[in-house]
Amino acid sequence: MARRGGELEAFIAFLGGLLAVGLTALGMAGVGLVARPTPALKAAAMVTLGSVWPAVTTTVYLRLKPRAD
Incomplete structure (x- = not known):
């Protein structure tokens, strides 16, 4: 029986x-502790976090989705 x-x-x-966003955010927080973040850098970080989640989710889903033979 096929699922x-x-x-x-x-x-x-x-x-x-979610894992990818969490790891990216941790990495960005680490960089933020070392370097002084500017408002432009903070905005770029938010855009990056906002684009990582959909990109990774879509990629993983398409790789896991069964293909019709």
Whole structure:
């Protein structure tokens, strides 16, 4: 019996995106402790965090999604 729907793949992709954002944020926080962040750098960090989650989530989901043979 084949499993359908893709809910598990979507959940795994969601968690993968969350993990990627968390690791990116930790790395940025570490850099922020060493270097003095400017407002432009803070804005760039928010844009980066905002784009990492959808990019990683979509990539992981598409890699996990079963393909029709």
